[in-house]
Amino acid sequence: MSANMSASACQTIHALKYKPTHSKPEEATRSEQTIKVCPRCSKVHPSQRCPAFGCVCYICHKRNHFARCCKSQRQECENLKTVNTLSIGAMLRDMPSNCKKRSQALKNSAWFSEVQINGAPINFKLDTGAEANVLPHTFLNGIPGRLCIKNTNITLVAYGGSRIRPEGIVCLTAATPTHTAELEFFITRCSTLPLLGKAACQELDLLRKVHTVSTQTIHTKDDLMKCYPEVFRGIGQFKGTYHIYLDPSAAPVIHGCRKIPFSILGKLKETLMKLEKDQIIARVHTPTDWVNSLVVTEKKNGTLRVCLDPRDLNKAIKRHHFNIPTAEDVQSQLAGKTVFTILDEKDGYWQVKLDKESSELCTFNSPWGRFRFCRMPFGIKSASEVFQQKNMEIFGDIPGVHIIADDMIIAATSHEEHDQILHQVLNRALEENIKFNPDKIQFKVSEVRYMGHVITPVGVQPDMEKVQAISKMPDPEDKKGLQRFLGMVRYLAQYIPGEAEITAPLRKLLCKDILWQWGPEHAKAVQSLKQALIEAPVLRFFDPKKAVVIQADASKSGLGACLLQDNCPIAYASRAMTTTEQNYAQIEKELLAIVYATKKFHQFVFGKTVTVQSDHKPLEAILTKPLSKAPARLQRMLLQLQRYDL
Template identity: 30%
Template sequence: MSVKPPVSFLPTPGSPSISWTQWKQLFTNYLLAADLTNATPERKQALLLHCVGAEAQRIFYTLPQPVSPTSSTSTTTPSTAASTDTSDTTGTPGRDIYQQTLNLLNLHFSPTVSVVAERFRFRQRGQLPGEPIDTYIAALRELAKKCEFKSFTDEMIRDQLVEKTNSSRIRERLLIERDLPLTKAIELARHVEVALREAKELTTTSTPRTAAAVRADSRPKKTRRQAQTKDSISNASSSDSSSSRQCYRCGSRKHLANDPSCPATGKMCNFCKKVGHFAKMCKQARAARQVNHLEENQLAPTSSNVHTPSARHTTTTPIADVQVLSTEESTTNTVKPNIFCTVSVNSVPITLHVDTAISALTSTNIKVLAYNKSEIKVLGCFNAKFTYKDKECISTVYVVQSGNCLLGKDLIQGLRITIDGATLSCCANEASHSPTASAQASSTAIDTLEGETHTCSSDHITHPNTSQFSDLFTDEIGLIKGFQHKIKLKSDAQPVQQNLRRVPFAVRDKVTDELLKLESQGIIEKVPGASDWVSPIVVAWKKNGKIRICVDLRKLNENMVVEKHPIPHIEELLTELQGASCFSKLDLKSAYHQLELHEESRNLTTFVTHNGVYRYKRVCFGLASAPACFQKVMHSILAGLPGVQCYLDDVVVYGKTQAEHDQNLRRVLTKIRDSGMKLNSKCEFNASKIQLLGHVVTSEGIRPAPDLVKAIRDAPAPQSVDEIRSFLGLAGYYAKFVPNFAMRVQPIRDIQISKDPFRWTQEANEAFEQIKASITTEGEALALFDPTREVYITTDASNRGIAAIMTQLHDSEERLVMCASRKLSQCEQKYSVGEKEALACLWAVEKWHTYLWGRRFTLRTDHKALTTLLSTTGTGHRPMRISRWATRLLNYNYSVEYKPGRLNTVADALSRLPLPTSSDTNYHNYEEDTESVCLLTFSCQSVSEDKLHTAILHDNVYSKVSEYVVHGWPRDKSQLTDEFLPYSRIQNELSLHGSILFRGIVWWFRFP
């Protein structure tokens, strides 16, 4: 029988699929199964190198080669000389060549194990939610292999099981045992796990009972056998507690009973009245400790426990005046709400806790017992008149040392109060407040206080940056704990070392400062040696006048294997938010920079600057694998938390109620703090609506964001027949969303077909406004953005403005998602046709950066030359502006597609009907960012600057070429004379700056 050899360990460059230790065990088993253990060392060496893979075999031959046992001399390498295990020293004669080869591969592929780090990982490993005991024990055994516990391995695994199990029932059962070996602990844990699972299946749903704040001692006494059984368990628990170093005076595990700082020292037990311990640790109270579960229908008073106020005391203090001011509901109890009443006692407002289960007191010296049977000392009593609405009642008030004021059921009945869920009602007649009716909502109750009931919000999160989570909003960049990103290259990847791109002198100091800042923050570091991969930097301006350093990683991205971790589907995100009424939106600070880059991947991000060569220590922007990796990390961190959704660096926390939202928000903020991340101060908290991926989410539902339809809604009226034609093309695109489209558009068509001079009438303007309103309000003209669908950005430019639309395919139909346009400035209107079209592409991409960055999209233009000018292919003679704009687009992953103007009606219409440029429009002044610097060197001093400009003005060919560059070249080449044909061939490379023509980035001048 032939045995198939194991899969190759490292067939190609990159990371192996399994660890070397696991693969070595597979190979050993293969030798045993194939009966090759007795083969010659040379044959076993050949089998080993054959099975290990081509790349691993190549690495082996670069290492110091093993010495044959027949060799008379041996070569000692530095690596072998440094080895501490002399028996495994490579190159020692006498050991067979197979064992030496195996030792060489062990030294190379086996990572250095840090016992301290491995023990830390072992101690941190807890049982995961839903993880079976057997799986958890197997994981602990695997981790313990590298911890060198030796003879204490079983004890360490047992202790970790007891401490880190997620079942308190299992922990309690294991702590009862005095002698607990690992095998017994596993067996007991399995039994409890099975019992809990079966009990859960057998348990039927029932309404939970609510314990009252004060309980009556009405349970039957336990038999002697039951008491003995409970005592034995208590003694066993006590023994375990003492072994866990628990103080038998106060119950703390932080000190022993002889510690002078014990809070129980000198304190009297409320149960046995002895000094030196608390009631919860009292031995006499253990047998008597019990809780009386009171059913809701037991609220009705009986003859044995209800006494009228006059029957309680014969001597009382003067009657005080008590008036109910308001009521409120506490939301801390998720089973049944606690209700409070604010009453006026002798003109002093006091909050009373409504407690319907309190027993009526029978005498002045009555003992009040808490739920744990400890006595509450009564300081005194007095009679008072209670007023609630129009009802009055006289009752005795008992005063204790501390705690909430309680409103007993005798006063509830006397004041005719009916409890209906979380509200109070005042009954209209005696019949409606019978003893039975007081325990449930009365159908005849009127004057409900629901409007006066409000939710307590003392711990409501409003501004976490000023509360207990202020440490999340510091200036430092966070570092995510326990995660690293490792870049995986393709098998045929070839390293690329690119040259330095010179940084302009005007920004060189700013670049230096930014590099020092990034280095001080631990984001980048100097490269200690040579690197096979070197990329250049790109400097861009921010809105605030500062610079941003980007690395051109396109060559690296082309050779990278990008992990396909799923990005959340927009429909899934929005579906999860259904029903929520309160939202918070968290924004991670420099999100990618918070994720550490694996040591082996850092050299791949090496970039060269005028200050030297650096590399990233954190994940950098522009890395193709960054989005999927970061989403995977965030998914792992937030996994299992309710009420939270994450899309890359945007985290949305929500809840159906304010209390649920606050609880979810605390969990998320705590998780973010524990993971080491930091937040931006621009986070949104406790909002009734938020904007998420182009959607406005509220408790009422989901709708597109208002700014998505702004370009259509605010489009100005046409001023020419051409603009009417463009608008009709745009309106026709949405004709199916506009009722009676043909009738509404007729006044505008009349102007279009008229032979009279253009005149915009009032009737046409009304039709124009109605059509716009129909598109933006009546009809659902805009589709919701879906991150999983392919995105198309279609742009166009005219002499007046630039415009763009974003579309996506829905059921084979291309639907409009959003559109935008703006006017060109006076300076931008002087750009060449190609530059205006390129500006439209750049403006659209940067405007919709939130939707486009980190994903693939298609950029459509009706200027065919841009398919090469904005891509990495084609001529290198780009016009200066287009060259700089193409550099700014390096951070995006896109392809350029040509779409003729006749098929581009929507973008064409918006460009001819642009929106006015406002001060808050999100775009740069592109001309100010891209000022040209011309350095002219003349060997002939007789040519002055004035003569140069005079020559330009008198050169007819130069002037005509400049005019063609700005306004466009004739479509029919036959209209050009021979002297213009050479310039027509390079028209896409020409640009005009002032009065000087440039070809690409080189100053170009034709001397007459």
């Protein structure tokens, strides 16, 4: 290094200032003094052994110091170049330890890029606040070729005003994978990081000017996978661990190993070995209080799903009681949305890590010994609530995002809004190490399948796969078969007007005192249900800004209701009447239907003026008379309607 650089300047270049707080300089020990940088030669040496002693400075012509440490050199140069110290974060080797840690944290958070200098890779700090490129002298030995260092009268000014005179300037070839440029570098003796200034960064296309900030548009699923490859690779893990809380009075239960079908025995062993390798499960070699049975099911793609049968463990587990929204809750918030994306968290529950104690509770038997789940298994009764809570804590504050278990729907009114939400979700997932299944993505479409329904910009309709599955079912042959059929129909009951009335003869067969005897009326009811689902209307999304109409009706054995806006159905509802209710007078049944409708659609109608449509004319007179004039049973029903503006 040539010309006039003080030791204090060298210490402050690219460094954080350090101020001792507990001791005075004169109190330093002799051993500490021997490791200080000498102000006469800018080197570290034992006391009384300075190599500059007796030498003559060629700048001021005085003795006992080198020219690079001369204090008389204070003039400023016209070609002054400024380097921002704090944005570089380099540290000298003789810095105090606590200052080094602070600067190391700054270095780790900075933006670095590897650049080929004459073919040698060097990791540079990219600094848009710097007007010069700086290369420490120690890096020159690793650069091939003959280097010609030219003298310069340019002074580098560090943060705080400290000045450094570089050794000289060297012209080197800098290359990135896409660009090559001839750049000038200032060579310094200070222990700094290699630095690329603003102009060099732009010339090598490492930085670009951005005049407007916009969200990157993702057109296809492949674009999505390229932008966020890590989000769709492997199995994620929520931060922290989950502890399963047990009822202290519960007695542990140990189950034996169940028989495994020979046809899947080999595949099951491979699956368990892979899960052990992925640290989803771990072998157990010590006694455990709880041992559960293993349940194996086959997925659509032919792989096996390994679950627990923790029926006894579930009796002892304390639930978290976190609310899980229903499909209807989500559908009510989709009015006006036209662009949708569905994301499915890969092996959702397995992204929740268990602590050691909880992991041992999830021990299970297998033909190859005992294993324990290191991640939250399918089957325990608290799993869905814990998983929902963790998802809501991470993604719940993002507008346009709705989550049920491991299924997430992104709904937006435009492609631009959709992309902004999607980027926010995926960046959040990247930060939290959440992974999605690339095979189950429904990306940026106007019609998606979600929770057994098809979501469109117009409204919601039943998933035709489920409708076809129901329509192809044969007539039930026993009570269990009938229960299975009615259960599937019940899930789509919101699309069937008067479902309770249609299923009345079928429900009679389920009574305990009724013998199973299938007749024509039962076959007709089954066919009517199938036909109603095939012809199911599209239910519009609820819009809180529009007027609401309720249609209510009562038949001989059931109550029916329909919620409408703009003469379009929002939802259907029905239920069977009890034996006592079937003995009501017709006017009482009709008013009961209105009470049922308001309770069923409470979330939609409370706080709004609601128009009620009924085919029973006497109800008008009952509703206009004083409450005290009505019979006792009608009074009780009218009291329940007082909270609504009908």
